[in-house]
Amino acid sequence: MSGRPFRIGLIQLSAGYDKDTVVATHEHKVREAAGRGAQVVCLQELFDLPYFCKVNDTDHFDLAEPIPGPTVERMQALAEELGIAMVVPIFERRASGVYHNSAVVVDADGSVLGVYRKMHIPDDPFYYEKYYFTPGEIYRRGTGAAETGFRAFDTRFGRIGVLICWDQWYPEGARITALMGAQALFYPTAIGWHPSEKEELGAQQVDAWRTVQRGHAIANGVYVAAVNRVGFEAESGTDGIEFFGHSFVCDPFGRVIAEAGTGPTVLTADVDPARIEDTRRNWPFLRDRRIDAYGPILSRWLA
Amino acid sequence: MSGRPFRIGLIQLSAGYDKDTVVATHEHKVREAAGRGAQVVCLQELFDLPYFCKVNDTDHFDLAEPIPGPTVERMQALAEELGIAMVVPIFERRASGVYHNSAVVVDADGSVLGVYRKMHIPDDPFYYEKYYFTPGEIYRRGTGAAETGFRAFDTRFGRIGVLICWDQWYPEGARITALMGAQALFYPTAIGWHPSEKEELGAQQVDAWRTVQRGHAIANGVYVAAVNRVGFEAESGTDGIEFFGHSFVCDPFGRVIAEAGTGPTVLTADVDPARIEDTRRNWPFLRDRRIDAYGPILSRWLA
Numbered sequence: 103m104s105g106r107p108f109r110i111g112l113i114q115l116s117a118g119y120d121k122d123t124v125v126a127t128h129e130h131k132v133r134e135a136a137g138r139g140a141q142v143v144c145l146q147e148l149f150d151l152p153y154f155c156k157v158n159d160t161d162h163f164d165l166a167e168p169i170p171g172p173t174v175e176r177m178q179a180l181a182e183e184l185g186i187a188m189v190v191p192i193f194e195r196r197a198s199g200v201y202h203n204s205a206v207v208v209d210a211d212g213s214v215l216g217v218y219r220k221m222h223i224p225d226d227p228f229y230y231e232k233y234y235f236t237p238g239e240i241y242r243r244g245t246g247a248a249e250t251g252f253r254a255f256d257t258r259f260g261r262i263g264v265l266i267c268w269d270q271w272y273p274e275g276a277r278i279t280a281l282m283g284a285q286a287l288f289y290p291t292a293i294g295w296h297p298s299e300k301e302e303l304g305a306q307q308v309d310a311w312r313t314v315q316r317g318h319a320i321a322n323g324v325y326v327a328a329v330n331r332v333g334f335e336a337e338s339g340t341d342g343i344e345f346f347g348h349s350f351v352c353d354p355f356g357r358v359i360a361e362a363g364t365g366p367t368v369l370t371a372d373v374d375p376a377r378i379e380d381t382r383r384n385w386p387f388l389r390d391r392r393i394d395a396y397g398p399i400l401s402r403w404l405a
Numbered sequence: 406m407s408g409r410p411f412r413i414g415l416i417q418l419s420a421g422y423d424k425d426t427v428v429a430t431h432e433h434k435v436r437e438a439a440g441r442g443a444q445v446v447c448l449q450e451l452f453d454l455p456y457f458c459k460v461n462d463t464d465h466f467d468l469a470e471p472i473p474g475p476t477v478e479r480m481q482a483l484a485e486e487l488g489i490a491m492v493v494p495i496f497e498r499r500a501s502g503v504y505h506n507s508a509v510v511v512d513a514d515g516s517v518l519g520v521y522r523k524m525h526i527p528d529d530p531f532y533y534e535k536y537y538f539t540p541g542e543i544y545r546r547g548t549g550a551a552e553t554g555f556r557a558f559d560t561r562f563g564r565i566g567v568l569i570c571w572d573q574w575y576p577e578g579a580r581i582t583a584l585m586g587a588q589a590l591f592y593p594t595a596i597g598w599h600p601s602e603k604e605e606l607g608a609q610q611v612d613a614w615r616t617v618q619r620g621h622a623i624a625n626g627v628y629v630a631a632v633n634r635v636g637f638e639a640e641s642g643t644d645g646i647e648f649f650g651h652s653f654v655c656d657p658f659g660r661v662i663a664e665a666g667t668g669p670t671v672l673t674a675d676v677d678p679a680r681i682e683d684t685r686r687n688w689p690f691l692r693d694r695r696i697d698a699y700g701p702i703l704s705r706w707l708a
Contacts, residue, residue, distance in 0.1 A: 222694075222695060223693060226689070237695070250700065250701045252698065252701070261708075268693065271623070271624060272690065272695075273576030273580065274695070277576065277577075278701050278702055281701065281706055283708030306658060313623060313659050314620045314623045316616050317620020317621070317623075317624075318620070320613050320616060320617045321620075355609060355613050356617070357609060385574070388706075390525045390571065391525075391575065391577070391705070392524050392540070392554070392577070392578075393702075393704065393705060395554050396553070396577045396581070397553065397703065398553045398581045399577055399699055400699055401584060401696065402584075402691075402696060403584055403691075404585045405585050405586030
């Protein structure tokens with residue numbers, strides 16, 4: 103794979119309902135990342151808000167913003183000022199009754215390259231996303247060859263894919279985005295522990311989350327960068343959620359090359375296209391895919 | 406997922422060109438596994454032969470056997486005697502000029518349930534498999550719904566999937582086999598270190614191999630059992646290969662529940678359908694698959 107190396111930055115923070123403060127804190131940390139040489143900076147899922155999906159509340163739809171809208175425009179200005187590309191995940195109001203869990207990709211000149219809208223929507227206790235988010239749609243690509251909602255984006259520094267949180271458990275999304283030429287897959291995320299489960303299952307949950315994503319890197323020969331939030335978020339009528347952080351970057355052979363703990367963190371790591379090339383020459387998985395035999399993957403169940 | 410728990414056994418051994426001795430050693434170890442309660446026992450890839458693909462040699466086609474043939478019949482008798490199901494991977498002669506890297510699934514009454522023929526064929530220095538093995542074909546399933554070469558088999562004890570070695574790097578094969586209702590995916594394998602690479606890359610290669618397969622377990626909520634060979638095999642004109650063992654079993658959340666080192670080993674572990682059910686209720690990935698949007702996975706490249 104051609105292209106020059108580029109440095110990525112991951113911003114792992116907590117968030118509350120005071121949006122001005124939250125956005126200002128993120129701006130501060132994005133500047134820190136850029137100061138450390140980051141050229142493509144990714145924020146966490148729904149970065150400017152608490153994870154409001156812990157309950158179903160019609161008023162929460164007021165939290166959404168259009169694209170472009172105030173928060174995205176502020177990040178566009180920041181990207182232009184710093185000369186960096188950014189992945190900006192927000193709660194998107196697209197139309198009355200059509201809301202998405204989205205990520206806006208902003209290039210280094212401040213322009214919007216495009217929007218990825220979360221394709222796989224979870225719905226589990228205190229993660230009631232099906233209530234809020236219309237799933238991303240399929241769209242016809244320029245070639246007319248295929249329809250899908252998965253996308254890759256050419257930033258000034260490199261070609262990146264963006265997927266969001268629950269998407270990270272689905273090898274299909276990683277595969278399709280890698281086949282689109284993405285050199286790095288970004289997964290802005292909001293995943294945490296239920297306080298009642300943390301002691302027994304917490305470490306295993308982090309490990310499964312990291313492992314399945316490292317698997318995507320290995321199977322596809324791409325870099326993977328997961329950007330999770332941190333902090334405990336209380337919610338009336340629930341035990342709250344402790345977001346577990348552990349944002350990380352792994353290389354095309356699944357080696358973790360940068361990793362955070364459970365506190366606010368700015369991570370940086372380098373994406374080297376030469377390493378992608380070398381990995382795929384030595385472990386040439388893409389050569390041998392049996393695309394004639396994968397049709398059944400489009401089924402729900404085959405037994 | 407319904408059904409009762411069953412115990413699986415993995416036989417990790419070395420092999421030489423004295424087939425009678427190799428098969429006798431395997432028989433001995435299969436009896437040991439059965440003695441420890443194993444009900445479904447899986448042998449390593451090309452179990453009764455050295456890994457002969459280190460060179461291209463027309464004479465090596467003499468090593469193949471038909472199905473059924475002497476070695477498979479011997480394993481059928483063993484399975485019937487012990488009342489266990491077996492996965493028996495051999496070099497299959499199907500016709501003049503049509504040879505496969507195959508795994509025969511034998512039920513506990515000694516009958517052949519079917520044959521899986523390796524779908525993804527590697528071809529890398531000293532792993533010249535494309536020279537020897539015709540890839541497994543797609544076939545029309547009973548439902549007429551889909552064509553594929555991936556398969557699941559109902560043994561007396563549980564429903565299992567079988568894939569072979571290089572297949573383990575492909576999420577598509579694991580996904581399709583899991584959707585066919587397999588409770589455990591067996592990966593008979595022959596993977597090793599090039600002596601010149603072992604010191605620098607050996608541990609990372611084992612880790613990538615384990616990680617991508619644990620990822621299959623997590624993404625699909627199934628048990629995964631990888632059965633590798635051990636021992637150094639010399640080959641004229643090469644530095645030989647040191648097969649790295651490390652056979653393992655992981656549960657539907659990717660937790661390693663049994664693991665070998667680099668020596669001859671009989672591993673056993675229990676497959677519990679209740680744990681599959683519990684895992685898939687708590688992490689319901691199969692519910693949210695975007696089968697409407699996965700069409701591009703049938704393409705070679707999408708950029």
